[in-house]
Amino acid sequence: xxxxxTRFRVRYxxxxxxxxxxxxxxxxxxxxxxxxxxxxxxxxxKDMEVNDGIFLAVAEANCRYLYPARYDEEILLKTRVxxxxxxxxxxxxxxxxxxxxRTLATGETAHVFCGRDMxxxxxxxxYLLLFSQ
Amino acid sequence: xxxxxTRFRVRYxxxxxxxxxxxxxxxxxxxxxxxxxxxxxxxxxKDMEVNDGIFLAVAEANCRYLYPARYDEEILLKTRVxxxxxxxxxxxxxxxxxxxxRTLATGETAHVFCGRDMxxxxxxxxYLLLFSQ
Amino acid sequence: xxxxxTRFRVRYxxxxxxxxxxxxxxxxxxxxxxxxxxxxxxxxxKDMEVNDGIFLAVAEANCRYLYPARYDEEILLKTRVxxxxxxxxxxxxxxxxxxxxRTLATGETAHVFCGRDMxxxxxxxxYLLLFSQ
Amino acid sequence: xxxxxTRFRVRYxxxxxxxxxxxxxxxxxxxxxxxxxxxxxxxxxKDMEVNDGIFLAVAEANCRYLYPARYDEEILLKTRVxxxxxxxxxxxxxxxxxxxxRTLATGETAHVFCGRDMxxxxxxxxYLLLFSQ
Numbered sequence: 001x002x003x004x005x006t007r008f009r010v011r012y013x014x015x016x017x018x019x020x021x022x023x024x025x026x027x028x029x030x031x032x033x034x035x036x037x038x039x040x041x042x043x044x045x046k047d048m049e050v051n052d053g054i055f056l057a058v059a060e061a062n063c064r065y066l067y068p069a070r071y072d073e074e075i076l077l078k079t080r081v082x083x084x085x086x087x088x089x090x091x092x093x094x095x096x097x098x099x100x101x102r103t104l105a106t107g108e109t110a111h112v113f114c115g116r117d118m119x120x121x122x123x124x125x126x127y128l129l130l131f132s133q
Numbered sequence: 134x135x136x137x138x139t140r141f142r143v144r145y146x147x148x149x150x151x152x153x154x155x156x157x158x159x160x161x162x163x164x165x166x167x168x169x170x171x172x173x174x175x176x177x178x179k180d181m182e183v184n185d186g187i188f189l190a191v192a193e194a195n196c197r198y199l200y201p202a203r204y205d206e207e208i209l210l211k212t213r214v215x216x217x218x219x220x221x222x223x224x225x226x227x228x229x230x231x232x233x234x235r236t237l238a239t240g241e242t243a244h245v246f247c248g249r250d251m252x253x254x255x256x257x258x259x260y261l262l263l264f265s266q
Numbered sequence: 267x268x269x270x271x272t273r274f275r276v277r278y279x280x281x282x283x284x285x286x287x288x289x290x291x292x293x294x295x296x297x298x299x300x301x302x303x304x305x306x307x308x309x310x311x312k313d314m315e316v317n318d319g320i321f322l323a324v325a326e327a328n329c330r331y332l333y334p335a336r337y338d339e340e341i342l343l344k345t346r347v348x349x350x351x352x353x354x355x356x357x358x359x360x361x362x363x364x365x366x367x368r369t370l371a372t373g374e375t376a377h378v379f380c381g382r383d384m385x386x387x388x389x390x391x392x393y394l395l396l397f398s399q
Numbered sequence: 400x401x402x403x404x405t406r407f408r409v410r411y412x413x414x415x416x417x418x419x420x421x422x423x424x425x426x427x428x429x430x431x432x433x434x435x436x437x438x439x440x441x442x443x444x445k446d447m448e449v450n451d452g453i454f455l456a457v458a459e460a461n462c463r464y465l466y467p468a469r470y471d472e473e474i475l476l477k478t479r480v481x482x483x484x485x486x487x488x489x490x491x492x493x494x495x496x497x498x499x500x501r502t503l504a505t506g507e508t509a510h511v512f513c514g515r516d517m518x519x520x521x522x523x524x525x526y527l528l529l530f531s532q
Contacts (some may be wrong), residue, residue, distance in 0.1 A: 011429045012434070013290060015283035017337055020251070022279050023191040027157035028412045035411070047469040058156040062195035068251060071283060072445040118201060145301070146294045146421050150414035150470055159410060161279045166277070179338040204416055205312040289457040293423035324422040328461035334517060384467060
């Protein structure tokens with residue numbers, strides 16, 4: 001199983017007045033993880049959209065928040081494919097504070113492959129193999 | 134059971150290049166629903182933070198995306214408390230396209246009550262009654 | 267001169283750890299003002315994009331921040347066209363705390379009309395008249 | 400004069416349905432530039448907030464948009480201090496598409512130093528020297 005590791009720092013814009021990262025931003029981070037996961041297996045998500053007209057429409061997302069992330073902390077995001085098929089793919093994520101290694105949150109997202117008209121399509125063979133590694 | 138209905142329009146900033154609302158924004162909408170739910174039962178969330186130093190820390194969030202929301206559509210958001218206790222509260226949401234009444238997404242969030250130090254606290258009696266209606 | 271007034275409440279997601287609204291969000295608010303201004307003169311921005319393939323590309327934006335906006339405050343946003351022509355339009359905004367009437371910020375945005383290819387176009391006569399009221 | 404260079408990729412969440420980066424996000428990028436500028440001169444913005452209770456409140460922001468930034472492009476952000484004193488600091492930014500070196504946008508932000516109560520304060524000597532390099 002392939003696991004991608006991505007690192008980035010918490011932005012000030014991502015905090016809220018509770019002094020911690022606003023909860024919706026974890027879903028933005030998960031997207032960063034997906035993009036880097038795809039890049040790491042040789043799949044440029046941008047090309048899939050532009051060249052093949054295939055989009056990953058989100059069908060489901062969930063996140064469990066264990067410890068708050070704070071401004072300027074370095075985040076270590078681990079992304080892997082949990083399940084994949086011709087019509088959908090499911091990613092799982094671990095979000096850690098890099099320095100301490102403490103898990104801040106875990107999550108999953110499920111996606112269906114869609115055409116430009118937002119209707120589900122089967123994923124071309126060339127992509128299918130990449131996701132099923 | 135109390136159910137709050139809130140209406141608002143999709144902002145341009147909330148769309149992405151797929152031409153639909155970016156998935157993390159549904160969690161921002163759920164927060165709008167929570168705030169309006171609280172207001173409707175006589176609880177001003179701002180006061181709870183400022184006067185009592187009690188925050189609703191998110192412990193879990195999930196969302197199922199059925200149909201995409203699009204720019205300028207009016208959204209009807211229905212919010213209710215699914216479960217509540219002295220230490221946590223769980224909200225459930227239905228997100229509909231107002232004109233057609235079509236359900237675009239459903240979701241849930243679970244929250245623990247925290248003090249200013251982000252440690253869990255028991256909710257004061259006065260709030261407890263409000264949430265358990 | 268037409269001036270549109272729009273009202274909305276500050277979202278929790280819009281605050282940052284300084285306890286006030288994060289500065290980039292004022293530009294999102296300005297967009298709300300533009301959309302409502304257009305709606306008030308009978309121009310649905312969505313239709314202009316979908317039917318005529320004309321987009322308002324931002325060429326310039328500025329904002330002066332006088333007092334911080336805070337969570338849950340009601341904001342009164344006043345929007346007007348400061349200047350308009352066949353190739354561009356300039357909006358001006360006043361952002362006030364509704365209850366006190368205190369001005370929180372003022373701003374301007376300049377826009378060029380673009381086609382789907384993001385190249386500048388001349389605005390069709392029917393729209394031109396609307397903006398020059 | 401010190402100039403800081405920061406690089407990052409455009410996030411999907413930062414695009415809008417025009418297929419380009421939404422204009423408010425450039426202000427979020429400017430903040431990334433400020434933070435990295437400060438780090439490069441030995442000033443950790445987080446510490447200034449936590450240890451000294453000094454915040455950089457934005458007084459003014461402006462941005463000129465020349466070419467649209469697109470998803471997944473690498474952005475090169477150049478940040479410098481244009482002016483500084485005991486009460487305020489003004490940053491200037493150049494935002495480039497890294498590969499081509501094309502300037503996408505330029506901007507400036509002006510900030511006043513504030514205490515926790517959001518009232519202006521004079522910047523302690525130790526910080527003043529750093530900004531005036």
